Structure formats: C-alpha cells, structure tokens
Amino acid sequence: MEAILALEDGRIFKGKGYGAQTERGGEVVFNTSITGYQEIFTDPSYAGQIVCLTYPHIGNVGANLDDNEAGRPYIEALVVRDFSELASNWRAGETAEEFLRRHGIPVISDIDTRALVRHLRTHGAQRSILSTVSTDTEALVAKARALPPMVGLDLAKTVTVAKPYEWLEPSVELAREGKAPGAPRFRVVAYDFGIKQNILRRLVDVGCHVTVVPALTSAENVLAMKPDGVFLSNGPGDPEPCGYAVEAVRKLAGRVPIFGICLGHQIIGLALGGRTYKLKFGHHGANHPVKNLLTGKVEITAQNHGFAVDPDSLNPREVELTHQNLNDNTLEGLRHRSLPLFSVQYHPEASPGPHDSQYLFHQFAKLMQEFHN
Amino acid sequence: MAKRTDIKKILIVGSGPIVIGQACEFDYSGTQACKALKSEGYQVILVNSNPATIMTDPEIADRTYVEPLTAEYLEAIIARERPDALLPTVGGQTALNLSVELAESGVLEKYGVELIGASLRAIKIAEDRLWFKDACARVGLECPRSQLVNNLKDARVFADKVGYPAVVRPSFTLGGTGGGIAFNPEEFDEITSRGLDLSPVHEVLVEEAVLGWKEFELEVMRDLADNVVVICSIENFDPMGVHTGDSITVAPAQTLTDKEYQRMRDWAQRIIREVGVDTGGSNIQFAVNPETGRMLVIEMNPRVSRSSALASKATGFPIAKIAAKLAVGFTLDEIPNDITRKTPASFEPTIDYVVVKIPKWQFEKFPGADRTLGTEMRSVGEVMAIGRTFQEALLKGMRSLETGKRFSMPRLPEDVLRRLLTVPTSERLNALFAALRQGMSQEEICRTTAIDPWFIRQMADIVALEQKLAAHTPETVPADLLREAKRTGFSDEHLAGLWNVEEAVVRQRRLALGYEAVFKRVDTCAAEFESFTPYLYSTYEDEDEAEPTDRKKIMILGSGPNRIGQGIEFDYCCCHASFALKEAGYETLMVNCNPETVSTDYDTSDRLYFEPLTLEDVLEIVDLEKPEGVIVQFGGQTPLKLAKALGEAGVPMWGTSVDSIDIAEDRERFAELVKKHEVLVPAHGSATTEEGALEAARRIGYPVVVRPSYVLGGRAMAIVYDEDSLREYMGYAVEAAPDHPILIDRFLEDAIELDVDAVSDGEDVVIAGVMQHIEEAGIHSGDSTAVIPPYIITQRDQDRIRRRTIQLAKALGVIGLINVQYAIYGGELYVLEVNPRASRTVPYVSKATGVPFARIAAKVMAGHSLRSLGITGEPRVEGYFVKAPVFPFNKFPLEDTVLGPEMKSTGEVMGSSPNFGEAYAKALLGAGVRLPLGGTAFISVNDNDKRPLVVSLARDLAALGFRLIATEGTREFLMRNGVEVGLVFKVHERERPNIVDRMINREVTLVINTPLGRSAFYDDTYIRRTALHLGIPCITTLSAATACVEGIRAIREGVSTIAALQEQHPVRV
C-alpha cells in the first residue's frame, strides 16, 4: 500500500502505507519519546493532529489493553520510519497495525522522518493530509491548505464526555505491585477537556474519588457536587476559544482547591488574566527538563502542548511562577499566591514518560487536606 | 549549587594496561575527565601505567605519572603531590579497587584526600554483591536468589537448594574473571574453586541462574542536587547468560513498553539513591522474564564503564566529562549540552536512529581455549554502528568487524547449526543468518536461542530481501529493490557477493541510479534542536545534513575495533594526527567505528564520521567532503588495507606512497629492495604448497619462522624446528590466508632484537627511538619487554642500526613514520621487518623521549619540514624507560603462557627510572608481576640455555639470598658449574612432592622456565599454568630472567623513584 503525506507548504513525503485505507487531515507534529507509542495514539490531546514519532522503530511491542489513555486512539494519522509487523512483548494482545486499522487510522512508514522533523523545526507545525488511498499530491496539498488552522480551534468541546461518570481504577503500576490505595479521602470533580486516563488513575492513587464531568459543566453545577477539589484536564486545541471553561475557573478559584494540567493549566492562566500563544512546533516528548523554581530540582517531564502561557502576561503579585522549561525557558507551572490553585503545563501523570513529577498529585491531595482543615 | 572552591588539586587514577574487560574506553573517559577538570581550573594529577593513552599525554593533566598502579606507588604520589581529592570513578575497576584500598588503609585520611564522585560506602555497597542485594531489598527491588560463600562446601549446599544451572561470581574481579555458569555439580566444583582463588577476598557468590531472560542496561547520572537522569537504555540481543561485554547490544531498548521502561527507570533511581553514588554515571543491569515481565536487578557499576562509553557515543552525551564536572559540585542544569549549546545537560537524550554494538573476539589466537560465551567476558574489542534502523546498524556493524568473512556461509549440517545456536559462541551471529537462510523457522530459532522474536524477525527480513535480490543481476535489479537493499544496510560488497560480480560493478550501477549515502547527525535530541557538532553517520535517506565546509580538510582513517596487535596505540596516533593537523590549520575528519576510543569522541576532530572502515563507506565520505588528503598511516593495518583501492579510486593520499607501503609488505619487492641496498635479511623463501614449503625450508635450513603473508601481530606465525612440524603447520596455516603464500625465514635463534622508530620528511630522517627487546628474537615485538635506550648494545651496533634505518627510510621515500625491526645475530645486523607507517611503539617512544612523534609525522605529511618543526636529531633519553606487555592468559585457562612470534598480549605498561633494574621491576609491577625479594627460585631451562648465562643468573639469585631448586638436568648443569641447587621432581616423574605441589604450598616465589621446540612446550606447560594460576612470577627467557635479577636487586637496595612526565621532559613539554 502506498501512502502520501502532504504538507500545506507543498512538501510531499511518499512511503509505505499501513493501518486503515483512508485519508486524514490535521496539524502534523513530532514527538521525540522513544517509548509509549500506544499511550500517544490514545491521548485525546492529539485530536486534530497527525503525529510523527521520531524514534524509527514503532510497533515493536504491539498494543495491549492496559496502555490506553482513552477509549480509542485520537491521533488523526501516524508517521513513522519503520512500522513493525510483529508484536514482541508478553503483554501484547495485537499488533500496533491491527490496533490502528481497527480504529480507522492510517499510517505512513518508510519515509525520512528526520527530514520531516527538521522541516517542522524550521517552518513550524503544519496542516497536512495523510492518505493511503490517493496519490494525487496536488489535490492533497490543496486539501491540507483547506484544513482549519489550529489557532482558534476549540477541540476540547469535541472530545469531552457527554455525561459525567465516576472513575475508580488506580494506576497500573500500583495494581501490579499489589499496593491498593486506601479508601478515598477526597471527592474530586475532573473537567474533561480530553483527559488522559492515567491522570484519573493517579488521582485515585492519592485517595481521590473522581467524578469526570463534561467540559461545558458550569461552576455552579460543580460546586453543587460539593467537591474537595477540582481538576482541569489536558486536552487538544487552542485554549483561547474555551471561554466557558475560563469563566468556570474564575468562579471556582478560591472556593475549592484547583489543580490543572496542560490545557487545564492554560485555562487557569487565562482565568488569572494571562495570555496564551502558539509555540512554533510545540513540545512533544518525554525528556523535557523542567526546573521546580521552589526547590531548585530538575524533573524530566513528559510534554505535549502546542500552546503556552506567557509568563509576562501574569500579575506577579498574584501569581507565582513555579516551574520553568530549561530548554527554552517557557513557563511550565504556576500557583496563586493566596488562593488554593496550581497548575503545570507538562504531564506529571507521564504515560508515556518519566515519573519524576508524581509528587504533584500528592501536593494536590495536601492542598485539599489543608483547605478542608 | 556551584563548583567547589575548597578543592584545588585532584588526583585521577587511570585504568592501566588494556586487558580484556578494560580497554581504551577508560582512556576516553579519563581523558574527558582530565580535560573537564582542567578547564574548570583545577590542578589535575594523573596516574596511569599505560603509556599508549592520550590521557597520559603531558598536556592533558598538570602532572602525569606513568607509574605502576599499586597502593604503594599511589601513596608515594599522594605524599608527594598532596592532592585535595581523588576521583575514583573514571579508571574502571582498577581505579575503583585501588581507591577502596587507599581509603581503607587510611592513606586518604592520613593525607587529607577526599573521595569525590562516589564515597567509600557507595563503592562498597555497589561492588559487594551481597551488600548490593541488601540495598536493593531495602528499597523493595528483587535480585536473583543468592548466597555469598568462602568455601566449596557451603557453595554446594546452596547450589543444591537453588538447583542447576547456577551462576558463580567471584567478588572484586574484573569483567567477571573466574566466574561462570555451572550446569552440573562437577562443573560447579571446578568453577567455584577457581573463583575462590581468583577473588582477592576469597569469596564467591552463588546465584540462581536466569538464563534466557532478557538483559537490559541503563546508564544513569546523578548530581549533588539529587537530579537523576537516564542517558541511554541498552538491550542485549543475547539474553542473560552472555556477559554484556560479549553480547551484541542495541541502543535504545527495543522491546519494552513505556510502562516497563519507566518501571526500570524508577528502579534505577531508587538503586542509585540507596547505594548513595553522589554524582556521576552508573551502569545498572536488569533481567526481565520474557513470559511474565518479572524484573530482577543484576548489578550496578558505580563508575563510568564500557557501557557508558558506548552510551556516550550512542547518544552524543559525554558521560565521563559531565561526571567529572558533577563530582566537583556542578549540577546537571548548570552544564550546557555541547551539541545543542542552548539546552542544558539535565535532560534525557533521545535518539532517532539505532545503535548496534558487536564484540570482536580472538579465540583463534588461543587455540586451546573454550569458545563458549558465558558470564565472563572474552572479547578483545568491539565495533559500534549507527543506522536509521536496526537492520542497517546490524549490517554496518558486521562489516565494521573486519572478519574477512563474506556474508554467505557454507550450508551447515542441521546438528552443527543447532549446536551453534544453542551454545553461544563468537560464531552465533553468523549461525543465526545461516539458520534463516537454510529455512529454519523463526519460532524455532527463538526457542533454541531465547533471542527476542523481534530481532530474529529483523534478521529474517534481511535474509528474505537477500533472497529476492539474489534472483537478479546488477543489470536487472529494479531500482526500487536496490534502493530497499541500500536502505536496509546492504553494502555494495554484500550485493556483489550475491551477484558474483566485482564490488565496483555494484557501485557503478548504484551511482547511476543516484543512490548515494546521506549523512545524518547524532544530536542528543532527535532533531528537535539545531546541532552544532558534526557527529555524523551515513544512511540511505532523502536529506543530507552533513553541510561540509569549504575549508582545507584532511581525513584520518582510524583503526577499527581493538584486537590483539592493533589496539589503542593506533588510536593514539590517529588522535595525534588530528590534533596536529588542526594546529596546522586544517579541518580534520575522523573516520572510525570503535566506540571505546578517544578518536571517536566528537571533541577530538572537527568532524566525526562514525562509520565502518570499508572502501565503500570511506568513498562515500570522500565524495561528499572532498578532502585534500587521506591519511592511512596511523590506523594500523585497517586503513592500510584500503590504501591501494583508495589510491586507484583517485583519492589523494598523504604521506608515504601506497607503492612504498606495498614494497615493504610484498616479499618479492622487498627482497629486491634489500638486495639493491645490500641490506642483510634472514635467508628466506615462500611457498603455496606443502612440498614447496619443505623444499624452501631445506634450502634455508632449520629452524625457520613461517607465517602467512599480510598479517598483523604475527597471526598464525610459528617457529618450526623440523619437517614434521612444518607439515603440520602447513595444514592449518594455509587456511589462515588462502590468497597469500606462506613466507619462510631462517629463524635467528638467540638473537638480540631491536625496534626502531623514525620520522622522515623526505629530506631528513630523524631517529625517534631505539628499543632493545629484553627477550631474544622469536618473541613477537608486541609481546616482548623493551627498553629505551638500549642497555647492552655496543655503540658500534647502535650506529649501524641508525644508519640502516635512515637508509631504508630514504630508499622507501618515507614521508612520516617508519618502524624497522632488527636482529643482531652472530655479530651481524639483520633486518626482520620494515613498516613504513606508525607502529605500535610510537606512543611508548613519545612518552620516553617527551617528543610527540605522531604529531610531528602528521605535520610532515602536511608539508612541514622536520627542521622547521625543530626536530633536528634523535632525542637524548635520560634514564631508562621499560615497556612491558600484559597478557590475557587468565581468561583462557587452557592456554599455555609461553611466548612466541604470534602476538598474544592485549596491552602494555611503562616503568621508568634512572636505574635499569628499577625501571624493569616497575614495568613488571605495572603489568601485574610483583618480583619476589627472596624465597625459593625454581629453575628449569632447555638444553640451549644450559650455558654460562644461566650459571651467573643462578649465582646472582643465590647471592640475593634465594634458595634454588631445579629439575634434574638443569640442576646437574648448575652443580657441575659449582652452584648449590636443590632437586625438584617434574610431575611425570611421579615422585612427591613435585614442583606443582611445591608451588601450591607456596614454597616457590619465582619460576624460571625456558622451553624450546614444539614438543617441549607440552611437557612443562603445567608448570607455567600453575604459576599463572597462583600468581607466581614466571619468566620464560634467560635474558628476561637476568633483567629480573637486576630488578630484584634494585628493589632490595630500596631505590624508589617516582617522577612525573613533566619533570622527566621539562624542556619539551
């Protein structure tokens, strides 16, 4: 099967096709994590994006039931150098290709992914089309150009749950080592803008009873649930059009402890009067050094975001900057000086990625405890 | 946190001679550490007995001691230099063990020296297998079940409990020396006894075996602020049971999900914290059950290691350099990443290619040795290859090995094949391909080898493609298929083999289709950030990122994997060439595939091409870079082999012409040359058949030296005393080099051998150094002990040697270095060999004279005259500099330790002193031989040696207070000459106690045993083997024995000098 990846600026990559026979469009971004492709496939933050994985061998360990971050994959399409037809791992239930095909996702492989990455590094993230059915490159470029740009796009609304639900499962690691978390101590309402399940698992691990609610849930409705804390999830797209969520946060701030991750962090930034902007090609990987400005320690973090909060737009008397990316000095975390509210731009729940930042979940629990007292 | 200002002077201990398990990776890491600390303004004191290292170059440290690595010498140096701190973690196991010794004996405390990087406690926890297991248990991590024992009985009890196979591991030995896997009680007893003997603390760990589990390694770094990062994950292709040093390894890990990988990372963090390694790099090994995912911790090395060198080269993250900076207080986020410049070192490198390391073994040099691979490392070197895919990296790695083997293998019988798969040996990789070609199913291969199915699938795909390609010819092969082959990593040579055509035909066809290699960068970040360091590898992709400059540039071809006869000395020369030509204003391009070396540090040359040293791979770089010249003179035989073809391809070659090299290597052309210049050489002939050989030998007269042409390190070379032996030799040697004749020379028995290095600019020739061998000719120059200046050669002979060397250099039109080997026999000066290139002895000569000859030679090649470089005459040498070899016999227990014309040593050390005896004793000590100061000397010499020399030797020993014992014949001879000697029985004499009993009872402190002729070898090998086993110095030549006496005398007189190179050569440095 032939496959084509066409970028809006006219650059074309031709390769081998795998997965679904179809055509999908989105912003093409690259992720530098060596492990964890299944978690990446199923991370709802990738809605609207075609993902190029920089590590050349993808699919080696197949796909299994435990490593999903959501009920299905959310990437629009996948770009790799080599796609393994064989799954070699004791947990594998099917091959990565079977998994993606089952969910209608096309794959292009055997292309010079490094050339693509360098192109994106220089020219920025681009709208593009990946097709395993058409070879009409001109038409594909035209289609790429016709895609809506990521800026101004509210994708959270499209990936959020329709109805609230409860989450009870702890994280996979804990389950394996036989350490079950104790009885839940906190009631947490989690806004779902495209939430990764490992966040929910980590919340359960630190003693939370979690109710996941749709993105458009009003602050009043949340408060009516009498939560000990509110969590704002990660999610795809531009934070700016999510006015409804910004509004809700403004109302919740100070009334209940709040913790935000990724898009949740950006929404908090906006709610605190800050500004967000689009990064050239975003941060997508599992090796970003982030300095905790409070302790001086460096955490290796998982990241996946195309937008960021401008630290200069925040009022320093109200907001304390707590984390900074050491690669490009962008803002990675903040907390309010007087209200029980903090957030990070990166992914302490990892999955995929290092576990260096798990302490933030404990910090959230502590904040709820203190607020309660 | 910031750099410490309370310490000013730091002592770094190197790893000493190259041995199996500890090679030039520690020159790489030590050099990096010295440079890093010096650049931060610390005064660096370095001790390393190995002169062939870059780290012992006088400009790398402030004070460099090429002295034996023993606690006494280190204490003396500490007393003299009074360093504030000792960095124990960059000199391998040697430095670590010594540091522990110094700390425990109170020396460090006495002189106020602080251990930095790793505390004594941390080192001990990590190194003591039992403490380590306890530490793991404390943080909830599992290790294989095990028990530490100090006697065989307890060992048996435990082994019966965990069952067989069981692993036996001696405490505190290097590279697992003395350990092994026992499959049954008999084997268990044998391995356990040996292990107990070899362990310096007489202790072994008996452990449950987890053979066939997947083996992984993580390279971890920690700083004083407790930031911990993983630099690289490594997956072993060969499952548990084969030492990681003997495994094909792959970076990054290929068959772990993120959940499993992160669990491993979490464990690594817990371990490094619990063990308490404060700063620096550590290597942690894990075993994973492929069925259940159950994970065990195998071991930790709290220091930089072979794997960390590999990880540094694999990722572009310089572990040793950063480790040194962390040790003095920097934190990771304070150190910039050299490659991206804008990002800090506190991150985890991510890569977008695959790295494969393949070990190189040399069992062929140790015919008696068991070739099975196990828990004890046996390989002498390794290659690394970088490709965009595993397949490409694997195939590039295979061609980097220079095995001389074609990819195709004869069809093997089913049972042979199965055995080759089941029992891991050096041949397993080839056997895997053979099995796939012969149609064995992937499932069955996985079942028999326990290798992960993903790897086997990758190899099966290579074979499938090979079969598809084989159906074509260069003309008919479809463009797409050829492209696929190149993208998969097939070399032109491989394809030529499939199509039975010349390599050039494939190359032509390929270029006609426009398929050229492109070069990509190793940048630590998968292209996320711009890279400023041209560290490149080739691949067949769309985009080329080499960005060659338009500067004047010169390309240096490295020496490939380490092997016996071609090791660190050549890497040293290549590095120097690079330094010199940089100084001379050239951009330098280094090509090499050995991850252990300094030459493959991206800091060494302006541009590093991490590539196989084959014609195709080199030409691809030449086509891109268009260098002004290519230098083949410094990398030993590897680049020399390419010289002719490169010349023919129109590549400009620098230095001595390819033709001159050929004259020196080609017997007939060489014979013409010596005839023309009236140079005396041993009578010689050559033959391609057994009959021819016999006839030639008859004409020349026995004994003769026989060897295949074009070999290095005296490979397959032997001294033959009679026709029967010659027949036997022809049987196996002809196979050693099918395309080349066998060379036969008159063996100059009992001759004095000398090596001379010289440098020539085409006008002037300057002698660099004249080295006299302590052992007589017949022992390979690489295996003999040598001294500068000569100590018992007449001035007249020395002058003859110098004149002859100059004459030969001129006759060959040498531009650069030349090495000539001589023998003085019957008052005449014979030339044994001329090498118009850098030789193994160049670093030694440079260290002895203080003149960097490799650098000078490189500048000469760039057109500078010797005069303009201020090199007008042979450097005067003050005092004596003795070089002594180090042998791997402890790794090959069945091997006899007698020396001959085939080189067996893996490394060398240097000892120096104003007094010859002391210099010699120090060299021996550096090489691990501690001369006894008294006790009983056992003497047993062959009939040729029953001459006055042995008598004076015996008298001298007696005068020094030794009791003498000898075997019957020797005793009789000595008694007849008036020396009082006791009698001792040989083993076959069936009287007890015999010599072995006496050795085991530790009655004997010195063994002097000179065998002669083939049959004698077998007679008394057991004596030498016992000596080796028990660590009793065993001298196999009379000349060496005489030197020993001088050494013993010097030590007893209490002369003890230590000196830094910077003092020995104050003017030149």
Ligand SMILES: Nc1ncnc2c1ncn2[C@@H]1O[C@H](COP(=O)(O)OP(=O)(O)O)[C@@H](O)[C@H]1O
């Ligand atoms: N319990 C075991 N079962 C099977 N193989 C083992 C076991 N322990 C070690 N090995 C093998 O032996 C090799 C050497 O052991 P290791 O502990 O790493 O010692 P070294 O210090 O020599 O590196 C390992 O690389 C592994 O392949």
Ligand SMILES: Nc1ncnc2c1ncn2[C@@H]1O[C@H](COP(=O)(O)OP(=O)(O)O)[C@@H](O)[C@H]1O
């Ligand atoms: N004709 C000879 N008589 C005595 N010894 C010899 C003779 N030829 C070679 N040798 C010994 O064999 C060793 C190896 O031979 P050489 O020609 O130097 O081989 P290589 O190329 O491996 O260095 C020499 O160092 C020398 O000791």
Ligand SMILES: [Mg+2]
């Ligand atoms: Mg090991």
Ligand SMILES: [Mg+2]
């Ligand atoms: Mg030689």
